[in-house]
Amino acid sequence: MGMYRRISVFxxxxxxxxxxxxxxxxxxxxxxxxxxxxxxxxxxxxxHHHLEGDTANPYCNILVDFVYPVTSNKMNLEGLQKFFxxxxxxxxxxxLSPSDAVGAYxxxxxxxxxxxxNTYRESVDEIKEFNSLISGMNVTESEHYVQDFFYSYYExxxxxxxxxxxGVLSFQVKQSNNKDGAVSYDSxxxxxxxxxxxxxxxxxxxxxxxxxxxxxxxxVAALQExxxxxxxxxxxxxxxxxxxxxxxNQNFLLNDKGIIYTFNKGEYSAYxxxxxxxxxxxxxxxxxxKENSIxxxxxxx
Numbered sequence: 001m002g003m004y005r006r007i008s009v010f011x012x013x014x015x016x017x018x019x020x021x022x023x024x025x026x027x028x029x030x031x032x033x034x035x036x037x038x039x040x041x042x043x044x045x046x047x048h049h050h051l052e053g054d055t056a057n058p059y060c061n062i063l064v065d066f067v068y069p070v071t072s073n074k075m076n077l078e079g080l081q082k083f084f085x086x087x088x089x090x091x092x093x094x095x096l097s098p099s100d101a102v103g104a105y106x107x108x109x110x111x112x113x114x115x116x117x118n119t120y121r122e123s124v125d126e127i128k129e130f131n132s133l134i135s136g137m138n139v140t141e142s143e144h145y146v147q148d149f150f151y152s153y154y155e156x157x158x159x160x161x162x163x164x165x166x167g168v169l170s171f172q173v174k175q176s177n178n179k180d181g182a183v184s185y186d187s188x189x190x191x192x193x194x195x196x197x198x199x200x201x202x203x204x205x206x207x208x209x210x211x212x213x214x215x216x217x218x219x220v221a222a223l224q225e226x227x228x229x230x231x232x233x234x235x236x237x238x239x240x241x242x243x244x245x246x247x248x249n250q251n252f253l254l255n256d257k258g259i260i261y262t263f264n265k266g267e268y269s270a271y272x273x274x275x276x277x278x279x280x281x282x283x284x285x286x287x288x289x290k291e292n293s294i295x296x297x298x299x300x301x
Contacts, residue, residue, distance in 0.1 A: 035164075035165045035166055035167075036072075036074060036164050036165060036166075036167065036168075036169060036195060037071070037072070037073045037074070038069050038071065038072045038073075038074075038080075038164060038169065038195075039069065039070050039071040039072075040067050040068065040069055040070060040161065041067075041068060041070045041098070042065065042066065042067050042068075043064070043065075043066045043068070043098055043099050043102045044063075044064070044065045044066075045062075045063070045064045045102050045103070045106050046061075046062070046063050047060075047061070047062050047106050047109075047110065048060075048061045049061075049110045049113070049114075051114065051117050051150065057149075058117070058149060058150050058151055058152045059152050060109065060110060060113040060152060060153040060154070060155075061152070061153070061154050061155075062106055062109050062110070062154075062155045062156070062157075063155070063156045063157070063158075064089075064102050064105060064106060064156075064157045064158070065156075065157070065158035065159075066084075066088055066089070066098060066101075066102050066157075066158070066159060067084075067158075067159050067160065067161060067171075068081055068084045068085070068088075068098045069081060069084065072195070074167065074195040074196060075193070075195045075198045076198065079198060080193075080198075081098060082094045083191075083193065083200075084098075084159070084171075085098060085101045087173060087189065087191055088157070088159045088173050089101050089102065089105045089157075090105070092104075092108075093105055105157075109155060113153050116150070116153075117150040120150045121150070151179060151180035151181070152179075152180065152181070153177075153178070153179055154176075154177070154178040154179075154184070155175070155176065155177050155178075156174075156175070156176045157173075157174075157175050157176075158173070158174050159171055159172065159173045159174070160172055160174070162190075162253050162255065162260075163253065163254065163255040163256070165256065166256065166297070166298060166301065167194065167195045167196045167294070168192065168193070168194065168195070168201075168254055168255075168294060168298065169192070169193040169195055170190070170191070170192045170193075170253040170254050170255065171190075171191055171253075172188060172189070172190050172191075172253065172262075173188070173189040173190075173191070174186065174187070174188055175187050175189075183271065185265070185271075186264075186265065186275065187264050187265075188251070188262045188264055188275055189251065190251050190252055190253045190260075190262055192252070192253060192254050194294050201254065201294055201295075202250065203248055203250055203252070205290070205293060205294070206254075206259075206289060206290055206293045206294060206295035206296070207288050207289065207290060207293075207295075208287075208288055208289070208290055211248070211288045212247055212248055214285075214288055215247075215248045215280075215285070215288065216246060216247055216248075218280050218284060218285060219246055219248070219261065219278055219280070220232065220243060220244075220246060222278045222279065222280055223235060223240070223243070223246075223276060223278055226276075226278070232244060238273075239269055239270040239272060239273045240268055240269045240270075240273075240276075241268060241269070241270075242268050243268060246263075246268050248261065249261065249263060249267065251263070251264070254294070254295060254298060255298070256298050256301050257279075257281060257282065258279055258280050258281040258282050258283075258284075258285075259279075259280050259282070259285070259295065260277060260278070260279050260280075261277070261278040261280070262275055262276070262277050262278075263275060263276045263278070282295065282298065282299035283299070286299060
């Protein structure tokens with residue numbers, strides 16, 4: 001079994017983000033299987049920052065829960081860590097260590113929030129100056145009215161290991177953003193690594209040419225079954241759109257049972273619906289799989 005260790009930093013002042021870590025809970029997890037011999041740690045950071053340090057002011061709140069590899073006997077560890085950092089936190093952080101990358105990401109988030117608030121304040125001042133030149137106008141009832149205060153930001157960012165066996169490492173990144181207490185926007189990004197080659201797995205790696213139109217049928221059929229409806233029209237009635245044009249979107253995971261597609265909100269469904277997750281078993285698409293591809297090998301286990 002692989003193992004993980006949790007490094008936690010909770011509710012720290014910005015200046016302390018990189019300096020207060022606590023290592024604990026090292027142990028085995030059934031999530032991480034022995035075949036790949038990859039061990040994982042987790043860096044967890046929560047930061048809460050009020051504008052100008054005044055608790056009466058709006059604030060930003062960010063939670064990062066970053067799972068990353070610490071040992072690997074199949075793929076170069078530095079390259080594997082860099083792949084995780086780049087795809088969870090972003091390219092600007094992939095030259096840093098995992099803990100430093102998380103700290104830098106959180107600091108940049110707070111700095112960007114502060115910059116947005118300053119830009120808003122400058123815009124408010126300009127609009128107020130303009131409004132003062134208009135005589136006899138009730139500004140509070142006009143289209144030029146602006147509120148003095150900025151709004152709060154919230155973000156959560158995490159990744160989870162979905163499959164870690166037979167030379168395949170699948171993981172998912174979830175990011176949620178919310179501004180001004182409005183509805184959160186959740187996004188899911190899926191990644192599959194072939195630990196034998198050290199390269200990400202793409203649709204072109206696992207499917208024969210012309211797969212996309214054929215996969216379209218399987219995706220629509222799976223979506224109808226999942227939603228317990230019999231037609232595309234019924235899918236549209238419950239909030240889906242463009243279903244007849246739905247295509248594989250490269251946002252997939254692999255396990256030993258099949259391929260899992262995630263379509264984020266707004267791709268083919270209204271934001272009020274959960275992001276569609278479509279599972280298609282290998283047995284359904286064997287004719288589409290490239291011979292000797294990593295997916296074909298998983299299908300033949």
